[in-house]
Structure formats: C-alpha cells, structure tokens
Amino acid sequence: MTMPSDLDISRSTTLKPLEEIAGELGIGAHLLEPYGRHVAKIPLEALSELPAEPRAKYVVVTAITPTPLGEGKTTTTVGLGQALRHLGQRSAIAIRQPSMGPTFGIKGGAAGGGYSQVVPMESLNLHLTGDMHAVTAAHNLLAAVVDNHLHKGNKLGIDPHRVTWRRVLDVNDRDLRNVITGLGTRADGQPRQSGFDITAASEVMAVLALSTSLHDMRARLGRIVVGYTRSGSPVTAEELGVAGAMTVIMREAIKPNLMQTTENTPVLVHAGPFGNIAHGNSSIVADQIATRAADIVVTEAGFGADMGAERFFNIKCRNSGLAPDAAVLVATVRALKAHSGRYKVVAGKPLPERLLAENPEDVLAGAANLRKQIENIRLHGVSPVVAINAFPTDHPSEHEAIREFAEAEGARVAVSNHFGEGGKGALDLAEAVLEAAKEPRLFRPLYPDEMDLRTKIETVATQVYGAAGVSFQPAAARALADYEACGFGRLPVCIAKTHLSLSSDPALVGAPTGWTLPVREVRASAGAGFVYPICGDMRTMPGLGSSPAAEHIDIDAHGQVVGLS
Structure with a gap:
C-alpha cells in the first residue's frame, strides 16, 4: 500500500483546539495569542504562572554525521515526543522554525514527516507567525x-x-x-x-x-x-x-509559537539559527516554558553530535542553566553505509542501488562514526540512546548489526518506526529514553569559561572532532588576540565547519584521524555570546539547485497548497 504524502497526512489530522493543547501543559487560555486557528504565541508572562523551577526530564535529539539527505532528526524528535505520551508522560516537543530558503530549495520543509510531523505543515514551513x-x-x-x-x-x-x-x-x-x-x-x-x-x-x-x-x-x-x-x-x-x-x-518574535503534532502532542516552535556559523538550536525561552510545564521535554539539535549537540551542551545549556538528562543519537542504515566510503550520496539525486542492498558489513564499515558520536555525548556526561531510524529499504540484519555495535559501546539502542506508525512505532525508543533519563545527572560542559579562546578551539577540535591539532592562519591568530583584548575571552566557541564530516573536509567520511583543523578566520557574535572560528568555505547564503522545490509548489483549483514536502 502506498503511504500518503506528508501534506495529505497533515490535512487528514484531526486538530484539537490550541486551548486544549496548552491546557495539557497547565498553560491557561488567557496566555495564548492566536495566529489563525492552529498556531498561537505564548507570552513570556507564562513563566510567572508556571512552577518556578524546571521539573521535566530534558532530552536532546542529535545524530551521527548525516548524509546530504539528512537522517530524520526532526521526525524522530516528533515521534519520540508522541511515544512518550503513549506511555503516560506529559511530553512537550521544542524545535526550530524552518527557513523558507531550504523549503523552496533542495531540502524542502522541516516539519518532520509521515505520521510524526508538526501540523499544519503549510503553516510551519511558510511564514508561521512572522x-x-x-x-x-x-x-x-x-x-x-x-x-x-x-x-x-x-x-x-x-x-x-x-x-x-x-x-x-x-x-x-x-x-x-x-x-x-x-x-x-x-x-x-x-x-x-x-x-x-x-x-x-x-x-x-x-x-x-x-x-x-x-x-x-x-x-x-x-x-x-x-x-x-x-x-x-x-x-x-x-x-x-x-x-x-x-x-x-x-518584541513579538520572542514569544514561542505553540502548535501540535499529528497525534496532538504539544510543540513549541521557536527561532531557527543556522547550524554552521551559529549554534543550530531552538530557543531557550521555549525550553524554559516547556521544562516547567511538562514531565519530559524533547528538543532537537542541528546536524550531527559534533555540531548541534556540542553547541547545545556548551552554548545553549551554558546560557539557559538547564542540564540534559539523556541524548538520542539518530542513526540510519544508509548513513552508516555512506560512512564506509564505498558509496556517494548526492542531495537531490536517488540513492545508489547497491546502497539499498542487504549488506551488514558495509554498515559496520561505517560504524566508526557512530562510535565517535556516542563518545562525544559521553564527553559531556550525558547518557546516549541510539535510535535506529528505520526505512522500508532496510534489512533486519543491518539493524541487528547496528544494535550489537552500539550496545558494545555501552549505549542503549532501539529501532524506531515512527515515520510510518507515529508514536506507537517509537515505543521501544521512548522506554529506552526513560531508562536513560533516570540515571544520575552528570552533565558537564567540555571547557570552563575562563579557558582562553585558542585552547577552547583546540579542545573541541581534538576531543570532539578527533583532530590531531589545529592550525591558525595569521589573520585568525590576530583576531583571537584582539577578541581577548576586547573582553570576549570568556565566551564559548562555535566552530564553523562542514556538517558532512567529523573533520573540516566534507569528503572525509567515518571518523578520520591524523588531520589538522585549519582555522582561517575568527569572528565574534558578541550579542549572541560566542566566538566563531571559520574552518573551510562556509556558505551563509545558499544557492538553488537545478530543480528547486519552488518549481513544484503551487495552489490547486480549491486554493490549497500542493507540492510542499
């Protein structure tokens, strides 16, 4: 049977009134500012009416180093939040708002997918509340x-x-x-x-x-x-x-946006910082509200654990004062096969046929990346749970290979079918996350505030990325000295590098060693509160592909959006 499109699933969802969604979190209707029927803003005054201290378990969803196609972190985040609700938990989800650049480009929208998405997907992906x-x-x-x-x-x-x-x-x-x-x-x-x-x-x-x-x-x-x-x-x-x-x-933008999933689980959608030169996480104020209102909060960090999760731990948590109880590491068969170095995955093009054939050996050949990302979570004292995001093209032997490998590395593991089954397909994952979140909280940032900027960069490069060292171009070294003199030395660092490799070279798959991180330039985001070294060629204005999604989006005879994915 052919599965309906994400847009069809979104439109078939029976949405609850937002007052009811907010009521599940103890947020009164008087604290909602409606933007149409299915989106509302929550003013920050809600914080004064909620418990003074966070009470929720706090879970971040991250991933192994992704392929250019992405590996389903948002879908997993939504599916996990729904599954926790099936287990009797009052769960809330916090994610970033999509940028319309990628929505009309190659990537498409970022509402999740299948039966684990935020709805209405048109509202989320197009403008939202401005x-x-x-x-x-x-x-x-x-x-x-x-x-x-x-x-x-x-x-x-x-x-x-x-x-x-x-x-x-x-x-x-x-x-x-x-x-x-x-x-x-x-x-x-x-x-x-x-x-x-x-x-x-x-x-x-x-x-x-x-x-x-x-x-x-x-x-x-x-x-x-x-x-x-x-x-x-x-x-x-x-x-x-x-x-x-x-x-x-x-003034209005600082208020988080409330939506719901295909199973009516509350979702706070707020902010959308770039995952390369910024920290790639949703807002602190959304998490402040959610952690005081729910039993467990699931949030998502952009790209792999070496990128979004490292910044979640060392930038976002440093600013919010919140400490995570567990981290979900999304892995897919196709991504691990790509990390074997035996296949080439190109955004916008079909996967190689050989990559879809049953081959556990190729999965294990790329598993060094999984090992390093598990290690990166543990570096911060957080318990990892590996979520095998299942695709119809996977084979049971390949899932079993990932399970055995990850368990040997000391991580909990669960296969999740949330895309096709919604929350029920992620129950095993939800149970594993609840177990991990019960462990004593041992979270720690990777480096102290007082460490100098150069050493902070070297610490992230060697401990998280696996680099042998760091080389600083003269301009970068001068900038670091200037920033220390300007009083920026206590800021955390947000290293801008490719998201397609643990290294600074997108062509290096797996978990490369013996390489040097080249820092060619360093800039300061003094308002945001971090310094970002630039390693490689970072595109802060993407281009469109040869067949951008914009060419397929339109309205039908009834005025409904079509072609949005």
Whole structure:
C-alpha cells in the first residue's frame, strides 16, 4: 500500500483546539495569542504562572554525521515526543522554525514527516507567525543605520573596510552573496562591498534563540558588533543608537509559537539559527516554558553530535542553566553505509542501488562514526540512546548489526518506526529514553569559561572532532588576540565547519584521524555570546539547485497548497 504524502497526512489530522493543547501543559487560555486557528504565541508572562523551577526530564535529539539527505532528526524528535505520551508522560516537543530558503530549495520543509510531523505543515514551513520576517527587518534596520552613519559624517570613525554587518533575506539566492552597495549619485550612499546572508545565519536570530527574557534580548542586541574603527575598537548597535528600535521589531518574535503534532502532542516552535556559523538550536525561552510545564521535554539539535549537540551542551545549556538528562543519537542504515566510503550520496539525486542492498558489513564499515558520536555525548556526561531510524529499504540484519555495535559501546539502542506508525512505532525508543533519563545527572560542559579562546578551539577540535591539532592562519591568530583584548575571552566557541564530516573536509567520511583543523578566520557574535572560528568555505547564503522545490509548489483549483514536502 502506498503511504500518503506528508501534506495529505497533515490535512487528514484531526486538530484539537490550541486551548486544549496548552491546557495539557497547565498553560491557561488567557496566555495564548492566536495566529489563525492552529498556531498561537505564548507570552513570556507564562513563566510567572508556571512552577518556578524546571521539573521535566530534558532530552536532546542529535545524530551521527548525516548524509546530504539528512537522517530524520526532526521526525524522530516528533515521534519520540508522541511515544512518550503513549506511555503516560506529559511530553512537550521544542524545535526550530524552518527557513523558507531550504523549503523552496533542495531540502524542502522541516516539519518532520509521515505520521510524526508538526501540523499544519503549510503553516510551519511558510511564514508561521512572522518571526523570520521580524529577524530580517531588525537585522536590515541595523545595516541601514550603519550605512547612514557612514553617509552622515561617521562620527564614530567606523572604518568602511572593516564593516562586518551584511544584510539578510530568507531565500536561497547565490547572486546576492557579494554585492556593491551605494551605487549611484552621492545622495545614494557611499559605495562599498558587502553582501547578503540567509536570515537563519543572522546574529539577530542567534540572539533570539539564546535570550532568556525581553530585557536580556535588548541587552544582547545592543552588544552586537557591526564593525571596527580604524584603531581597531569595536562599534556596537548600542553606540549607533538602534538597539532599542531593533528590540521593538522583535518584541513579538520572542514569544514561542505553540502548535501540535499529528497525534496532538504539544510543540513549541521557536527561532531557527543556522547550524554552521551559529549554534543550530531552538530557543531557550521555549525550553524554559516547556521544562516547567511538562514531565519530559524533547528538543532537537542541528546536524550531527559534533555540531548541534556540542553547541547545545556548551552554548545553549551554558546560557539557559538547564542540564540534559539523556541524548538520542539518530542513526540510519544508509548513513552508516555512506560512512564506509564505498558509496556517494548526492542531495537531490536517488540513492545508489547497491546502497539499498542487504549488506551488514558495509554498515559496520561505517560504524566508526557512530562510535565517535556516542563518545562525544559521553564527553559531556550525558547518557546516549541510539535510535535506529528505520526505512522500508532496510534489512533486519543491518539493524541487528547496528544494535550489537552500539550496545558494545555501552549505549542503549532501539529501532524506531515512527515515520510510518507515529508514536506507537517509537515505543521501544521512548522506554529506552526513560531508562536513560533516570540515571544520575552528570552533565558537564567540555571547557570552563575562563579557558582562553585558542585552547577552547583546540579542545573541541581534538576531543570532539578527533583532530590531531589545529592550525591558525595569521589573520585568525590576530583576531583571537584582539577578541581577548576586547573582553570576549570568556565566551564559548562555535566552530564553523562542514556538517558532512567529523573533520573540516566534507569528503572525509567515518571518523578520520591524523588531520589538522585549519582555522582561517575568527569572528565574534558578541550579542549572541560566542566566538566563531571559520574552518573551510562556509556558505551563509545558499544557492538553488537545478530543480528547486519552488518549481513544484503551487495552489490547486480549491486554493490549497500542493507540492510542499
């Protein structure tokens, strides 16, 4: 029998009134601000009406190093949250908001899939409540004020060649990566080279995700560094006098969005920071609300455990004060086979036929990546649970190979069929997670605040990525010294590297050793509160493929969206 499309499943779901969904969490209807019938914002005043201290078990979902096709972390997050509800737990789910760039590009939407998705999927993937647009507007207001300041006399002495604040847009558009602004007459501004990033890569988005209150967001926006004077002093949004106006634009965006799953489990959708140059996790305020309202909260960290989970542990938890009780490590047969180095997986193209054939040996040939990611979770004192995200093309012998390998590494393991069966298909996973969450909480960050930036980078590179060492280009070494002098030395680090390998080279699969992490540049996100070294060529404005999803999305004769995936 052919399984219905995600969009058909979403539309066939019987949705409950959001007042009922919120009521399950002890959130009164007076605390909901409806955006249509199926989405509502939760004002931060809810925190004063909920218990003062977090009471929920706190679980993060991460993964082995993914293939370009992704391995189903969001679907697993949703399926696990639904399964926990089947076991009598009052569960809540917290995820990021999708960017419309990938939605109309290669990836498609990010609502989960099958019978484990957030609904309505059209609402989630398209605009939602306008948070993305608020981030775009606040970011670009600051960019406009910077250029206006240069045009109107430049009282702060900003070096036009050291302006670091670009513009953003929530689309994939490679032609905007590098632009010249201010062309035309003298009244049209001062010409200089700049460019656009995607909105998810904006530091304003990272600020939104890491803020703990409206006033904390106001302070963080003020600390954003837009460039440097000729003498090397940083210039902030506060000095330009625009942080207050940015906060006003973001005033509604800081409120988390409430939705539900195909099984009516509560979902808080909030913020969508980029997973490469930012920390790739949903918001702290959503988790603050959820952990005070539910028995167990399941949240998702972007990319593999070396990326999103490392940043969840060392950036998000450091800011929130919340400590995880367990971590789910999503693994798939196809991804482990890809890590054997015997197959090439390309985004937008069918999987190689040989990769779909039964072959446990290929699975084990790529299992070094699974071993390292289990180790990366344990480095932070968190108990790992390996979730084998099952696909119809898998074979029982391949699942058994993963189970035996992971159990030998000391991890709990469960096969999960949440995509096709919803929460019932993830019951074994939910039981394993509850067992792991009962263990004594031993969470610890990887490094202390007082460690210098260079050593923090080396610690992540060698202990999490498995690098033999780190090489710093002269420009990167100078930037690190400058940031220490500017008082940024206590900030955590967010290393920007490829998500397709534990290393900085996307072609190196498995768990490579003996390589050196090349740091060519270091930038500061002083408002968000981290320093990010850049290792390799990071694209902060994606491009469109030869057949983008936008070509297949339309409305039908009844005005319904079609082609969204």
